[in-house]
Structures are given as structure tokens and as C-alpha cells.
Amino acid sequence: MLYFLYTYFDSILIFNVFKYITFRSFGAGVTSFLISIFLGGKFISFLKSRQLQESIRGDGPKTHLSKEGTPTMGGLFIVVSIIVASFIWINLSIVYVWIVLFFTVGFAAIGFWDDRTKMKNGKGMSARVKFALQILLALVLILILVGDSNGFTMSLRLNEVSSYSNTSVLIPFFKKAVIELGPLYIVFAIVVIVGSSNAVNLTDGLDGLAIGSIAVVAGTYLVFSYLSGNIVFARYLQIPYIAGSGELAVFLAAVGGACLGFLWYNSHPAQVFMGDVGSLALGAAIGSVAVVIKQEILLVIVGGLFVAEALSVILQVFSFKLTGKRIFKMAPLHHHFELSGWSESKVVIRFWIISLVLALIAFSTLKIR
Numbered sequence: 001m002l003y004f005l006y007t008y009f010d011s012i013l014i015f016n017v018f019k020y021i022t023f024r025s026f027g028a029g030v031t032s033f034l035i036s037i038f039l040g041g042k043f044i045s046f047l048k049s050r051q052l053q054e055s056i057r058g059d060g061p062k063t064h065l066s067k068e069g070t071p072t073m074g075g076l077f078i079v080v081s082i083i084v085a086s087f088i089w090i091n092l093s094i095v096y097v098w099i100v101l102f103f104t105v106g107f108a109a110i111g112f113w114d115d116r117t118k119m120k121n122g123k124g125m126s127a128r129v130k131f132a133l134q135i136l137l138a139l140v141l142i143l144i145l146v147g148d149s150n151g152f153t154m155s156l157r158l159n160e161v162s163s164y165s166n167t168s169v170l171i172p173f174f175k176k177a178v179i180e181l182g183p184l185y186i187v188f189a190i191v192v193i194v195g196s197s198n199a200v201n202l203t204d205g206l207d208g209l210a211i212g213s214i215a216v217v218a219g220t221y222l223v224f225s226y227l228s229g230n231i232v233f234a235r236y237l238q239i240p241y242i243a244g245s246g247e248l249a250v251f252l253a254a255v256g257g258a259c260l261g262f263l264w265y266n267s268h269p270a271q272v273f274m275g276d277v278g279s280l281a282l283g284a285a286i287g288s289v290a291v292v293i294k295q296e297i298l299l300v301i302v303g304g305l306f307v308a309e310a311l312s313v314i315l316q317v318f319s320f321k322l323t324g325k326r327i328f329k330m331a332p333l334h335h336h337f338e339l340s341g342w343s344e345s346k347v348v349i350r351f352w353i354i355s356l357v358l359a360l361i362a363f364s365t366l367k368i369r
Helices: 003-008 013-019 021-049 062-067 075-089 093-123 127-146 154-157 182-203 207-227 231-237 247-266 277-291 298-302 303-323 333-339 344-364
Strands: 169-170 176-181
Touching: 003 247, 013 021, 021 075, 021 207, 021 247, 075 093, 075 154, 075 247, 093 127, 093 182, 093 277, 127 182, 127 277, 154 176, 154 247, 169 182, 182 207, 182 277, 207 231, 207 247, 207 277, 207 298, 207 303, 207 344, 247 277, 298 303, 298 344, 303 333, 303 344, 333 344
Parallel strands: none
Antiparallel strands: 169 176
């Protein structure tokens, strides 16, 4: 919205600041943070009055029993903060912005339905229904994205470093390493987005763990989005140039600000949990940005913590079905360390440190090739 003040009143000097992505990113981050802080307290009171509270599993760590009755579905005010800040600060004429916003809101809706169903029957919607909805939503939006003749295909041709297309995948650490997947890219992109969404959901089991880690990942992709949207930087760093993707840096700043605002209330001991409405939305937001800027494989690096959490669950299930034995004391991975004697705060802080290290490794891919 503010970007159009520059568009229509460019003769007025003060409005020129709105043309800079860096300025608008800062504004979006601060705006979403303040909205999240402001809404947080009021929303927690509302959740308590409606008795929208978390039910703790009896077979989990005993230390979690004290969390019983903590308000959940706090992800709603995360999503609201992101959307409001985005509409204020982003150039809404860029198609990628709308695609990422639709992914975020769409997966938030699925998470909201799951949370509400969970409160009614104690189990939530069936895994098959949830995955089917996620895959269907991802498929529709990816087909729109891949089929956009004014999107990837034309933009990527401006990059003289290598030959990219809207169905190719860039391999980090290798110079000019591009894999052309063709129609299989649609399946690959669905796996990236749906996998990212559910991996974040599995990580959301300790106070502040998922939200703090998402803030780190969002900050990392903020930088990559900005660089990908600048043809000079993209050519110099030999990464795909995606015209207009710089606006996703503004979106990710809003995500980061909302995450920090939510962390204000979600830090140990948590006053509110984000629920599936928050974790599924945030995971999908990050995954969709990774797909748009052609940095899908990078998500395995910077989001390595989420990957490890998801793999721990998969390995645990397969191991128990095949051998009757468990690899971990409990899955996801953070519960294994809790049962190994680590305090909740220690697990969270150490996992945050891992996220920061992984972010640094991700940044190193810009030069190490």
C-alpha cells in the first residue's frame, strides 16, 4: 500500500523511501512485531475465555503435564500480523507475493480446521484428509506458478551464468549445477512445500523452539530473496535472477517480526502455543519462498533442524514397524533429548544455536562453489 505512494507521488521527495526494499523490509518487520505484541495479550485472553486450550499427551515427557490448559491456536495472530504488515509495505503488483500469501493463508486454514477438530474429538482431522488438502492446495498454486509465462521462464533467461527454467533445480556448493526435472518438478515442489509445512509442525513441541528457528530461516531467505531480485547481485553471485522476488524479502521481514512478537509470549514458560494454524502456515510460507526463488535444496541446509525432526519421526516409525525397536527414546528428536536429561530451555537454546550455524552454512553457498 505504501509502495503506491511512491508510484503516484514520486515527485514528493519523502515518498521516495518507499521504493527501497530495504526500507520497506525494516518497516514490515517492525510493523508485524508490534501488531503481534499488541494482539498477543488480547488474543490470549480471548482464547482463555473460549477455553481453546492445549491437551497434553499422557505418554509424553512428564515435565509437559504442567502445560495442560495453555491456550493454543496463537498462530492466528501470527498470520494476521504477517498479512497486515504485508499489505501495508509490499508492492502488491508482484504475482509471487500473492502466491506466497495464498500458500500461507491456505495452510493456516487447514491448520485451523485441524486445531478445531482436535478440540472436539481429541484427535484432529485424519492424516489422510490433512495431507490430501495440503497436496491439493500446493498442486493448484504450483501449477499457476510453473505455468506463469511471465514468471520464472523469462526472468531466469536474464541470468547469463547458466541455463535455468521454471522446472530446474539449483544444487548448492556446485558451480552451474542445475538439474532439469521437467514435469517431475511439480511433484518435487509439492514435496518441498508440504514437507516444510509438516516438518515445522513436528518441531513445534517445546516453548519457543519452532518459532525461534523459523525466525532464523526467514532471515536467511530474506537475504536470498533480496539478492535474487537484484540482477547485479544475482549475476555476481551466480544465483537465479527472479524479477520481482525482492518483494519476498519484505514478506519474510514481516514473518520474522511476527515470529519475534509471538516468541514474546511463547518463550518458556509459554503463555500460548501457535497450534497447527501457525506451524503449518509458517512452514508453507518458507517452503513456497524457497520454490519461488529456486533455492529449494538450500532449505535442507538452513532448515536442517526441521529436517532432522521430521526424519526422527519417520525413522522411529519404520524402525518400530520393521524390528519392534525404537531408535530414539521418543520422537520427534527434541523429546529424545528431554528424556536424556536435558532441560527444556537447554534443548531449545542448543537447537537455536544449531539453526544459526546452519544459516551461516547456507550463506556460505553464495561463494563456496
